[in-house]
Amino acid sequence: MFNFELYEKVKPDMNQRHMPVFLRKLMIPSAVTEISDLQHILDSLDAVVYVSDVETHELLFMNKYALKNIGGVNQFDDVKGKRCFEVLQKGQKKPCDFCTNPLLPKSGDTYLWEFKNTRNNCWYQCRDRLIRWHDGRQVRLEVAADITERKTVEEELREAQRELKVLAEVDSLTQLYNRRAFFMYADKLRKSLPNSSSLGLMILDLDYFKDINDSYGHEAGDTLLAAIGQKLLSFSGDGTVVGRMGGEEFAIAFHETQKREKEDFANLVYKAVSNVKALYFKDTLQCTTSIGVSSQPVSTPLRNIMRQADDALYRAKSAGRSQIKMS
Numbered sequence: 001m002f003n004f005e006l007y008e009k010v011k012p013d014m015n016q017r018h019m020p021v022f023l024r025k026l027m028i029p030s031a032v033t034e035i036s037d038l039q040h041i042l043d044s045l046d047a048v049v050y051v052s053d054v055e056t057h058e059l060l061f062m063n064k065y066a067l068k069n070i071g072g073v074n075q076f077d078d079v080k081g082k083r084c085f086e087v088l089q090k091g092q093k094k095p096c097d098f099c100t101n102p103l104l105p106k107s108g109d110t111y112l113w114e115f116k117n118t119r120n121n122c123w124y125q126c127r128d129r130l131i132r133w134h135d136g137r138q139v140r141l142e143v144a145a146d147i148t149e150r151k152t153v154e155e156e157l158r159e160a161q162r163e164l165k166v167l168a169e170v171d172s173l174t175q176l177y178n179r180r181a182f183f184m185y186a187d188k189l190r191k192s193l194p195n196s197s198s199l200g201l202m203i204l205d206l207d208y209f210k211d212i213n214d215s216y217g218h219e220a221g222d223t224l225l226a227a228i229g230q231k232l233l234s235f236s237g238d239g240t241v242v243g244r245m246g247g248e249e250f251a252i253a254f255h256e257t258q259k260r261e262k263e264d265f266a267n268l269v270y271k272a273v274s275n276v277k278a279l280y281f282k283d284t285l286q287c288t289t290s291i292g293v294s295s296q297p298v299s300t301p302l303r304n305i306m307r308q309a310d311d312a313l314y315r316a317k318s319a320g321r322s323q324i325k326m327s
Contacts, residue, residue, distance in 0.1 A: 048124065048144035050084065053137065054101050057083040060139060069146075070119050090118040101140060104130045114147065123151040171244040173222055174229025176236075182243025186253035187302045189241050193255055200256035200295040201305045202266050203313045204273065206248035207288045207321040216280060221248075224285040227278040235269065251306075262295045266324045274322075288322035295327075 042049055043064040051061040059082055067073050071087050085092040085099070095101075104111050111128045124144040133139045169181035177185060190199045206228070213221040225248065232250055236242045239255035252269065256262050270291055278285040292313025296305045308327035316325040 047146070048142065050088070051131075051133075051139050051141050052084040053133075054104075054130070054140055055137075057085060057095060059084050059087060060133070062087075069122075070117060072119070088117070088119065092118070100126075100128050104128055104140060106130065114151075116151075122146050122148045171229070173226055174244045175233055176229050176250070177241065177243035179243065179245050182241060182245065182251055182253075183302065185241045186243075186251075189239070189253055189255065190298050190302055193298045195298065197298050198256040198295050199298050199300070199302075199305060200254045200260075200262040200265065200293065201302075201309045202252045202254075202262075202269065202291050202293045203245070203306075203309045204250040204252070204269070204289045204291050205313055205317065206273075207290055209248040209287055212285060212287065216283060216285065220280045220283070220285060223280050224276070224278040224287065228273055228276050231272050231276050232269075235272075251309075253302075256295050262293050263324070263326065266291050266293045266326075270324055290316040290321045291324045292316055293324060293326050 045063060045065060048066040048070060049061075049063040050059060050066050052059050059079055062071060062076055062079065066088075067076060067079070071079055073079055079087045085094070085096050089096060098115060100111055100113060108130055112125070113128070114123060114125050116123050123146070125147045126142055126144040128140055128142045130138050131141045169177055171178045176182075186199075186201070193199065209221065209224075212224060228250075229244065232242050232252070235252065239260075241253045243251050245251050254260065254265060256265075270289060274286075274288045276286065290313060292309045292311065292315070294305050294308035294312060296308070312325040312327040316323050319325070
């Protein structure tokens with residue numbers, strides 16, 4: 001095993017005539033060469049290599065890559081005697097919360113993990129293991145490869161996937177779930193509720209919305225739809241799913257409770273939508289809404305609850321619009 005303590009006494013850049021006489025007698029040229037070669041190999045690696053005491057966290061060795069890229073120094077003497085967290089992390093005054101010392105297998109097997117360094121903000125894949133030091137104590141050997149480029153690509157891929165999911169599920173005009181996503185998440189909500197619960201569902205249809213498009217143009221209609229969508233979006237959250245079903249029709253699925261009784265909730269939504277005002281150049285656009293509401297035990301298929309709400313909406317529109325009907 002590489003004797004770091006011995007190497008510190010006889011490292012190649014030291015003139016051997018300054019060595020104690022007994023060391024010169026003990027050392028042979030081949031041993032010095034082997035130490036020199038091993039040090040050269042470690043310093044040539046484009047990876048962090050360091051050794052620290054498991055108990056005291058004292059740094060016992062760092063290769064040149066680690067010294068330069070994380071420690072910010074040129075030689076080990078500049079950090080000798082310091083603890084690993086003081087050199088390897090930014091502003092750290094105590095052992096790191098993510099320190100792997102307690103996690104290292106006693107068998108000497110490698111513990112593999114990844115983290116973002118707080119000094120240089122680079123990501124590393126770390127291979128840690130316990131080894132026995134020349135004086136018999138246990139120390140941690142870590143070899144860490146820079147994986148920042150890989151992590152950047154992974155994050156870009158995740159962001160692209162998030163964007164694709166938004167494009168696939170969200171209506172671009174109102175920022176609400178589109179029809180397909182609404183059915184998916186509404187049914188997911190239904191299945192997640194306790195068996196004794198009820199799922200409420202309301203369908204909203206904006207009254208005489210065609211008149212706005214005919215009078216002001218579709219751009220004006222889109223402006224009002226976007227404003228109403230933002231208002232409806234404020235109702236979304238835990239236990240509530242809001243979507244645009246198409247055109248000027250919207251739907252809300254919700255967990256009906258004593259604090260959110262279907263009729264009270266429908267009246268709240270009705271007032272909120274009917275009070276929305278959208279400015280289009282010099283004109284202020286506004287319209288009322290008709291709402292059909294249904295509420296059934298969660299064991300009822302979503303399509304059945306939807307059909308009942310749709311029937312209630314038809315009755316609200318047939319009765320003169322701008323009102324709420326319960327199934």
